[in-house]
Amino acid sequence: MNCDTVELLPNPAFLMQSMRHIGYTLETALADIIDNSIAAEASVISVQYRWNDANPWIAIIDDGCGMSSEGIKEAMRFGGEICPTENRSSSDLGRFGLGLKTASLSQCKRLTVISKQNGSVSSCIWDVDALAEAAAPKWNALLPSVEMLKKDPVIEKLLHRLDEISSGTIVIWQKLDNLSVASKKGSAESNFAEAMVRASEHMGLVFHRFFVMEKGSKVIKIDFNGTVVEGMNPFGMAVPARQELQDETITLEGQKIEIQPFILPHHSKVSKKDYEKYGGEDGYLHNQGFYVYRNRRLIIKGTWFRIIPKTELHKLIRIRIDIPNSLDHLWQLDVKKSNASPPLAVLNRLKELLPSLSDRGKRPYTKRGSRAISDVVYIWRREFANNKVSYVINEEHPFVKTLVTNENGEVDSQKLSYLRIISGAFPAESFHVDVNNDTKTVIVSAAQQDEMENAVRKLISSCREMGLEKAAIWDMMCKNELPVSKERQEELLEEEFNG
Numbered sequence: 172m173n174c175d176t177v178e179l180l181p182n183p184a185f186l187m188q189s190m191r192h193i194g195y196t197l198e199t200a201l202a203d204i205i206d207n208s209i210a211a212e213a214s215v216i217s218v219q220y221r222w223n224d225a226n227p228w229i230a231i232i233d234d235g236c237g238m239s240s241e242g243i244k245e246a247m248r249f250g251g252e253i254c255p256t257e258n259r260s261s262s263d264l265g266r267f268g269l270g271l272k273t274a275s276l277s278q279c280k281r282l283t284v285i286s287k288q289n290g291s292v293s294s295c296i297w298d299v300d301a302l303a304e305a306a307a308p309k310w311n312a313l314l315p316s317v318e319m320l321k322k323d324p325v326i327e328k329l330l331h332r333l334d335e336i337s338s339g340t341i342v343i344w345q346k347l348d349n350l351s352v353a354s355k356k357g358s359a360e361s362n363f364a365e366a367m368v369r370a371s372e373h374m375g376l377v378f379h380r381f382f383v384m385e386k387g388s389k390v391i392k393i394d395f396n397g398t399v400v401e402g403m404n405p406f407g408m409a410v411p412a413r414q415e416l417q418d419e420t421i422t423l424e425g426q427k428i429e430i431q432p433f434i435l436p437h438h439s440k441v442s443k444k445d446y447e448k449y450g451g452e453d454g455y456l457h458n459q460g461f462y463v464y465r466n467r468r469l470i471i472k473g474t475w476f477r478i479i480p481k482t483e484l485h486k487l488i489r490i491r492i493d494i495p496n497s498l499d500h501l502w503q504l505d506v507k508k509s510n511a512s513p514p515l516a517v518l519n520r521l522k523e524l525l526p527s528l529s530d531r532g533k534r535p536y537t538k539r540g541s542r543a544i545s546d547v548v549y550i551w552r553r554e555f556a557n558n559k560v561s562y563v564i565n566e567e568h569p570f571v572k573t574l575v576t577n578e579n580g581e582v583d584s585q586k587l588s589y590l591r592i593i594s595g596a597f598p599a600e601s602f603h604v605d606v607n608n609d610t611k612t613v614i615v616s617a618a619q620q621d622e623m624e625n626a627v628r629k630l631i632s633s634c635r636e637m638g639l640e641k642a643a644i645w646d647m648m649c650k651n652e653l654p655v656s657k658e659r660q661e662e663l664l665e666e667e668f669n670g
């Protein structure tokens with residue numbers, strides 16, 4: 172448009188203040204800095220932190236390609252030299268030219284970057300206070316010499332780390348004013364230490380795929396104050412009880428999006444320790460859903476993108492989605508790399524895929540009460556018709572038959588109707604609340620072990636009285652759900668026949 176223009180420069184101090192509240196957490200901010208180290212092809216990324224007499228600092232040190240003195244200035248520019256919509260290298264984890272600054276300054280008021288490349292060391296500092304105190308509003312970063320840097324004892328010590336590597340970068344956060352570690356519970360120092368442990372666990376999840384070789388990829392190592400971060404693969408261990416279902420590829424604008432569904436093992440199939448580990452702090456109910464990885468880095472975890480609600484029956488389903496960085500524009504990736512929405516074409520395909528997946532994910536739960544999928548006669552039966560589900564005490568089960576049959580071997584219709592009323596009064600609502608309480612509530616049988624064993628003993632002896640052979644009784648036992656383990660059932664049968 173051919174008209175007058177006016178250059179409206181933002182006030183640097185005010186804009187910087189506002190950008191500090193973009194919504195990063197300590198975890199997402201650290202992950203953004205580690206993204207840069209991985210993009211710079213680092214092999215070892217070391218996060219160092221000290222409480223430092225209530226002047227805490229955090230440093231992220233990598234042995235990546237480092238930056239030249241010109242490179243570091245570009246890196247510190249808000250909205251650096253690479254345009255977000257321009258093609259980046261296919262392994263780049265960055266996009267916006269902001270992360271280094273916005274992530275760091277969301278947590279601290281002084282960001283120092285020191286980098287080594289081709290034997291020379293360069294540095295640059297953004298200091299929020301210095302900007303606010305400047306006589307004129309300018310986007311002036313500080314360019315200290317190495318000698319000036321050494322005057323700060325924290326930085327002086329960290330600088331030695333660069334002697335050990337041919338190239339690399341140190342990002343230092345000082346004046347950490349956003350830690351929120353003051354609380355009634357525990358000292359600020361111990362809260363800081365705890366926050367850093369939580370952050371290291373977050374890195375273990377977000378970057379777990381970089382800790383193992385995948386299709387010839389480089390393996391990286393992250394440590395927090397010297398403790399190596401353990402990868403946390405949300406799809407669990409590759410054991411037979413974990414189902415890896417048919418994968419699928421969606422092609423969009425010539426780029427591939429890969430979808431790999433998993434069904435995690437039912438708690439009866441793995442140790443309590445492993446079951447709890449993969450449930451995570453928030454539990455299976457919360458952690459079900461899609462896990463979206465951009466260039467193998469986890470961006471979003473445990474969401475169904477509102478396609479279906481999170482329910483108890485789907486809680487073992489987790490679906491890995493791999494997206495390339497070339498489709499960022501379609502996924503509406505956010506600056507913090509902690510959110511994105513699937514493009515419509517992908518969303519529609521996921522909607523189509525979900526019914527069959529969710530059916531398979533439900534099986535470990537519905538199988539126990541369903542006759543349709545199994546020949547075993549369970550004590551409870553799940554009946555499903557016209558979108559209505561009911562749980563009924565199974566009149567075919569031998570225990571139930573014993574209960575409702577009179578001395579003459581006839582079904583006592585009065586007893587049977589009482590039983591139907593009792594089973595119809597099953598407190599489904601409160602059961603639902605209990606199971607949705609996830610790993611914290613364990614539902615146990617009110618019957619004692621010896622009561623259950625006695626019932627099985629009685630069943631065996633009454634079958635024997637009816638003239639059944641041992642093999643036939645065992646066959647009957649295998650066809651009916653009995654409340655003791657198979658091994659114990661075998662022992663009880665032996666006891667009956669061999670004393």
Ligand SMILES: Nc1ncnc2c1ncn2[C@@H]1O[C@H](COP(=O)(O)OP(=O)(O)OP(=O)(O)O)[C@@H](O)[C@H]1O
Binds near residue numbers: 247
């Ligand atoms: N540890 C590092 N080693 C080498 N270069 C780095 C490092 N950290 C940042 N850089 C350089 O600084 C640039 C700016 O980083 P910044 O995180 O601000 O933006 P980005 O990574 O390009 O995009 P995004 O905002 O999505 O993170 C990077 O593109 C990279 O060239």
Ligand SMILES: [Mg+2]
Binds near residue numbers: 203265
């Ligand atoms: Mg970045």
